[in-house]
Amino acid sequence: MAETKYIFVTGGVASSLGKGIISSSIGKLLQARGYSVTIQKFDPYINIDPGTLNPYEHGECYVTVDGHEADLDLGHYERFLGIQTTKANNITTGRIYKTVIDKERRGDYLGKTIQIIPHITDEIKRNVKLLGNKYKFDFVITEIGGTVGDIESLPYLESIRQLKWELGKNALCVHLTYVPYLAAAKELKTKPTQHSVKELQSVGIQPDILVLRTEHELNTNLRKKVALFCNVDEESVVQSMDMPTIYEVPLRMQEQKLDETILKKMGLPIGETPTLGAWRDFLNRRHNATEVVRIGLVGKYDLQDAYKSILEALSQAATYNDRKADIHFINSEKLTDDNVEAALKDMDGVIICPGFGQRGIEGKFVAIKYCRTHNVPTFGICLGMQCMAIEFARNVLGYADANSREMDEKTPHNVIDIMEEQKSVTNMGGTMRLGAYECVIDPTSKTYQAYKKEHIQERHRHRYEFNNHFKAEFEKAGMKCVGINPESDLVEIVEIPTLKWFIGTQFHPEYSSTVLNPHPLFLSFIKAAIDK
Ligand code: GLN
Numbered sequence: 003m004a005e006t007k008y009i010f011v012t013g014g015v016a017s018s019l020g021k022g023i024i025s026s027s028i029g030k031l032l033q034a035r036g037y038s039v040t041i042q043k044f045d046p047y048i049n050i051d052p053g054t055l056n057p058y059e060h061g062e063c064y065v066t067v068d069g070h071e072a073d074l075d076l077g078h079y080e081r082f083l084g085i086q087t088t089k090a091n092n093i094t095t096g097r098i099y100k101t102v103i104d105k106e107r108r109g110d111y112l113g114k115t116i117q118i119i120p121h122i123t124d125e126i127k128r129n130v131k132l133l134g135n136k137y138k139f140d141f142v143i144t145e146i147g148g149t150v151g152d153i154e155s156l157p158y159l160e161s162i163r164q165l166k167w168e169l170g171k172n173a174l175c176v177h178l179t180y181v182p183y184l185a186a187a188k189e190l191k192t193k194p195t196q197h198s199v200k201e202l203q204s205v206g207i208q209p210d211i212l213v214l215r216t217e218h219e220l221n222t223n224l225r226k227k228v229a230l231f232c233n234v235d236e237e238s239v240v241q242s243m244d245m246p247t248i249y250e251v252p253l254r255m256q257e258q259k260l261d262e263t264i265l266k267k268m269g270l271p272i273g274e275t276p277t278l279g280a281w282r283d284f285l286n287r288r289h290n291a292t293e294v295v296r297i298g299l300v301g302k303y304d305l306q307d308a309y310k311s312i313l314e315a316l317s318q319a320a321t322y323n324d325r326k327a328d329i330h331f332i333n334s335e336k337l338t339d340d341n342v343e344a345a346l347k348d349m350d351g352v353i354i355c356p357g358f359g360q361r362g363i364e365g366k367f368v369a370i371k372y373c374r375t376h377n378v379p380t381f382g383i384c385l386g387m388q389c390m391a392i393e394f395a396r397n398v399l400g401y402a403d404a405n406s407r408e409m410d411e412k413t414p415h416n417v418i419d420i421m422e423e424q425k426s427v428t429n430m431g432g433t434m435r436l437g438a439y440e441c442v443i444d445p446t447s448k449t450y451q452a453y454k455k456e457h458i459q460e461r462h463r464h465r466y467e468f469n470n471h472f473k474a475e476f477e478k479a480g481m482k483c484v485g486i487n488p489e490s491d492l493v494e495i496v497e498i499p500t501l502k503w504f505i506g507t508q509f510h511p512e513y514s515s516t517v518l519n520p521h522p523l524f525l526s527f528i529k530a531a532i533d534k
Pocket of ligand 1: 355356358359383384386464466
């Protein structure tokens with residue numbers, strides 16, 4: 003395809019309607035037709051990236067292979083499309099302004115007055131086109147965070163208006179709204195949608211396609227009404243009903259020919275409808291799995307979004323093991339030696355979650371000790387792996403004061419420590435090891451049996467490392483360092499081979515598990531949990 007096509011996805015009426023899932027589903031359908039597709043997200047907040055955001059504010063921080071701390075929607079894009087995203091796929095208002103202000107300070111604007119239009123909007127447009135220009139994608143889908151009508155969204159909408167004008171048929175706007183159901187009147191209401199479209203029109207954007215999120219089926223009359231009031235044709239009114247799994251959404255969109263409508267509007271040939279065979283197989287397996295595997299998630303945030311990628315990786319791995327993942331949040335702040343048995347005894351496997359800071363850390367040690375001494379399949383991720391090492395040092399090596407330097411600066415048994423070269427950096431985020439690093443796996447290990455290869459690349463997001471000074475002692479007592487970074491010699495994976503499944507990874511395998519390529523460690527962990 004000669005020219006890149008741009009699809010903008012905006013949202014109205016309310017937030018959390020699932021723009022990320024709709025963007026991913028559109029991407030999936032176009033990709034299935036043989037087009038190269040990428041998806042990017044613009045977040046209208048002032049933070050440079052979500053790296054410093056509290057998960058309560060914005061859910062999990064996702065990490066790309068190139069080490070960008072990103073919005074969790076990028077996780078959906080990767081899981082649906084099986085692609086890898088980069089820093090260019092997630093832009094915030096903060097980054098846009100920073101670039102413009104840096105340029106201004108350098109004198110690049112030659113004395114001009116810097117304004118939202120055209121300087122901020124030009125920078126937004128540059129970032130939209132960057133992916134298309136640089137990597138020659140057939141389609142770039144751009145999801146605009148927030149809701150139409152927010153003050154923060156205005157510069158983005160103005161940029162879309164301009165781009166639609168400049169690009170003509172090569173740009174298209176999909177607007178996602180909500181159709182509430184009034185139980186008393188037994189009626190679906192389209193007024194909020196009409197208002198939201200008016201809001202878009204008032205900034206000069208006519209949406210091309212409307213996706214209506216609804217809890218009840220939309221009838222033809224209702225679609226006709228929306229089409230009439232909003233200046234779109236009937237086939238461009240698509241419904242998005244609540245689904246038992248988000249991975250159903252591409253199929254529901256395909257049934258309503260959303261992809262065909264897009265292609266038609268952009269002047270592209272329709273061709274044959276792709277069968278989405280592997281995707282359907284995955285969904286069938288998911289629906290047919292009735293038996294559950296119970297997994298305890300030991301962490302300090304008891305909200306879904308904080309561990310989004312872990313939840314998805316677990317449920318994907320469960321599907322491929324023909325089980326339903328029944329995941330229980332276990333708040334590590336409340337775990338003690340007295341209640342740990344009650345909390346964990348019914349779990350087939352336990353995940354020790356990643357995290358930062360002291361809060362809830364002692365409960366993680368309690369959980370690990372229980373799992374280690376009761377041979378429960380246990381998977382420690384990042385801080386979870388560090389806690390596995392600390393617990394082992396305390397209760398097996400006998401160092402009662404063992405800790406990570408993150409929690410205790412002064413302990414002589416700093417089995418998790420900061421590396422010498424990081425010590426001078428002071429700004430938050432500056433010292434983090436971020437993105438994909440290589441790791442070599444010991445071929446005699448359990449971990450190797452999962453990966454079935456020696457050389458892997460996995461994504462990191464942490465500041466502290468296993469302290470190699472203690473390595474020999476750990477190994478002698480039974481905790482092996484089975485994954486090593488070949489360049490830095492840093493420990494990437496620990497395991498206790500005498501236990502059924504007790505593995506900790508310094509990296510985050512959950513970020514690279516996708517629907518069609520579930521992660522081998524999660525697959526093997528779930529299998530061990532089932533066998534228990
Ligand atoms: N807090 C730990 C560190 O900085 C672990 C981080 C994490 O779990 N992502 O090393």
